[in-house]
Amino acid sequence: MENSDEKTFKRRVLIGCTSAGILLVAGIICLQFFLNAEPPKPSVLSFGAFSTIGIMILLAPLIAAWGFYARVRCSDGTIKRNLQIIAALLIFWLFVVIIKYPTNNDIIVSLLWYCFYIPMTFIPSLCLFSAARAATLDKRKYASLIKRIILIVDTVLVVIVITNNFHHAVFVFDFSDPRWNRDYHYNIGYYIQVSWSLLQYLAFFALLFPAAQKQKRSAFIPVFILLCLGLAYCLLYALRHVSTIGTNISLVYTLLVLISLELLLDFKILPSYSWYGEVFSKLPFDIKLFNSNHSIVYETNCAAPLSASVLSSLSTISPKKDETVSFHTSTDPSMLFKAYSVTGGGTVLLSEEISAINEQRKILNEHQEELRKQNTLLRHNHEVAAYLYQLESEQALFQEIEQTLESKVHRIRSLLKTLPKENDTESLEKRRENLMKVKLLVAYCKRKGSLVLTQKSDPDLDRNRVQLVFNETAADLRSLGIDCAALIETSTRLPVQTVSVLYDCLYDFAASAFASVDPILMLFVRNADEGVELRAQLQAKKINTYDPNIDPVTNLSNNLRKRTKNFSINESKDCLTLSAIIKDGEI
Structure with a gap:
């Protein structure tokens, strides 16, 4: 194999020779155009069509051999097929x-001339x-469509x-002229043909530049x-310059x-190897075949x-078909072997x-351990x-229940103190009414007090427990002569704080119903966004307050305003309705 210094030297020699040839050609052109130098007149050696037939005959099998050799050395199937077609x-x-050129029939000669433009x-x-394949651009989104368009344009031009x-859109001549194959003129079709080929060659080298970047740019x-x-x-041939018009463009074009x-x-800009064996040997992997x-x-x-140690481990391994066996050795901790x-x-x-992978794994493990500690x-x-x-919720609930019970106990004591001691009918009725009020307040205090114990054991209540409490309260109200019904339709457990608000609404409505004539009380609770919705309605012939000093509607509004912002109370002579959405975060 050649080392990098030898390759660099050969490349510099090739570049130097090519550059010298370019300078020589440029000098000759300058002499021809700017100094009016006479062009050399070949006397024996000529590059016309007849004089180069022998060269073309010898070149044809060489091109065939080159096509076969390109097929062998090119490692890409698409490029290999394109080179064979070329x-x-x-x-x-x-x-x-x-x-x-040996043909004398003008029509056949013209058709053979036109066939030049197929290749x-x-x-x-x-x-x-x-070039698009070498630059890995053939898999882009519109690559296939662009390829079809190019082939269609080529076919139309041919x-x-x-x-x-029939139309003389490319070459203009007259068959009646014996020198028609020399005295012809170019038409618009010829310039389109030349421009199209020039554009494709420029695109060819422009697309090869990304592929050439992977190699050394000097190549x-x-x-x-x-x-x-x-x-x-x-360009000179298209302008019919005297220095190129007599040359064999087919031969020059083929050689170029x-x-x-x-x-x-040779420079590996197109994927190439001298033989199939190089494909394996030049793979950028550490691979051995045993x-x-x-x-x-x-x-x-x-x-x-x-x-x-690796050879010893490999001798004990027998991988099955389509199976990969990976192993490490203590002597090569930074290597992973796959058989x-x-x-x-x-x-x-x-x-x-895998030393870099091991280092990354070590860093990831450290980060994972740090994240685990942070998570803990x-x-x-x-x-x-x-x-x-x-604790704060329990304390707030305890303080709220304590304040509520204190006010209710004060109310119970005032009712007991005002019990009439006479035994007449009016006094007995008044005494019975006050005792019923006391019973209602005692039941309320019992329900509210039980919430403190519930908060300790289970901070949330399910539907069955809430329905049971409301059913017991409805039974107490019915025993006091108030028609009452309660329905709970919730699919989630309710916090104790929410149940406490529901109790307050229930007993405030019960207080209003107690002082009303022929009252009917209905309550409905269901799930709402991030909480529950309470709907209550009291219907009676006449709604009164059971204490002239206390307005139950005002008391209910004040209590709800402390706990939620989304509620409405509508009051009339015979109907009192409440709609409230109680969210967990608002309590």
């Missing part, structure tokens, strides 16, 4: 040239497709050239110089294309020697450097915050 088109072109049209497109005898210079030479020659493609293959005796048969150029089975016997060993700390903080919130 070789076939070049051979076709030389064959057409060889049979064109001249499709070869730039095939080069462009190969059809226009082939049918030139692209000789190919670019050949492009400039080819463009200058084609072959040399350019060969340089692209036979059944565990001896190395093939290995890549970058394969490193194996230690005795694969080979059809026909043998083992493939892939060695991967956050969980502990959350538990503490939840416990403190529960």
Whole structure:
């Protein structure tokens, strides 16, 4: 294998020689155009069509051999197929040239002349497709559509050239003129044809530049110089300059294309290897192929020697078909070895450097451990915050219930003090009414007091427990002569604070119902956004207060205003309605 210094030296020699040739050609052109120097007149050696037939005959099998060699050395199937088609088109072109000039029939000569433009049209497109493949642009979203459009344009241009005898849109001449094949003129179709080919060649080299960036950029210079030479020659030929009009454009075009493609293959701008064996040896992986005796048969150029422990471990491994066996050794902790089975016997060993992966794994483990500690700390903080919130909720509930019970007990004492002691009918009725009020207040105090104990054991109540409490309260009210019904439709457990608000609403409505005539009380509780919705309605012939000093509607509004912002109370002579949404976060 050549080392990098030898490759650099050869490349510099090639670039220097090519640059010197360019300078020589440029000097000759300057002498021709600016100093009015006489062009050299060849006396024996000529580059016309007749004088180069022997060269074309010898070149045809060489092109065929190059096509086969390109097929062998190119590692990409698409580019390989394009190169073979280019070789076939070049051979076709030389064959057409060889049979064109001895032919005397003007129609056949013109058709053979038009056939020149079949390879001249499709070869730039095939080069462009190969460049797109080498630059990995053929898998883009619109690559297939663009390829079809290019082929359609090529086909249309070739059809226009082939049918030139009918419309003369490409070449203008008259068959009646004996020198029609020399005294012709270009039409608009010719300039479109040349511009299209020039555009494709420019795109070909423009697309190759990304692929050339992966190699050393100096490798692209000789190919670019050949492009400039080819463009200058084609331009002078199209202008029918005296220095190019007598040359064989088919031969020059063929040589330029072959040399350019060969340089692209040699410099690895197009994927290329001297033989199939190089494909394996130049793989950028540490791969070794062992036979059944565990001896190395093939290995890549970058394969490193194996230690005795790796060979010993490999001798004990027998991977099955489509199975991968990975292992480490203590002597090579930074390497990961993967063994694969080979059809026909043998083992493939892939060695991967994983020191960077191990370092990353170590860093990730440290981060994971740190995150685990932070997660534990956050969980502990959350538990503490939840416990403190529960304590605050219990304290707030206790204070609220304590204040409520204090006011209710004061009310019970005032009712007991005002019990009439007489035994007449009016006094007995008044005494019975006050005792019923006391019973209602005692039941309320019992329900509210039980919430403190419930908060300690279970801070949330399910639907059945809430329905049971409301049913017991409705039964107490019915025993006092108030028709009452309560319905609970909740699918989630209710916090104690929410149940406390529901109790207050229930007993405030009960207080209003107690002082009303023929009251009917209905309550309905259901789920709402982030809480529950309470709907209550009291219907009676006449709604009164049971104490002239207390307005139950005002008392209910004040209590709800402390606990929620979303409620409404509507009052009339015979109906009192309440609609409230009690959210957990508002209590």
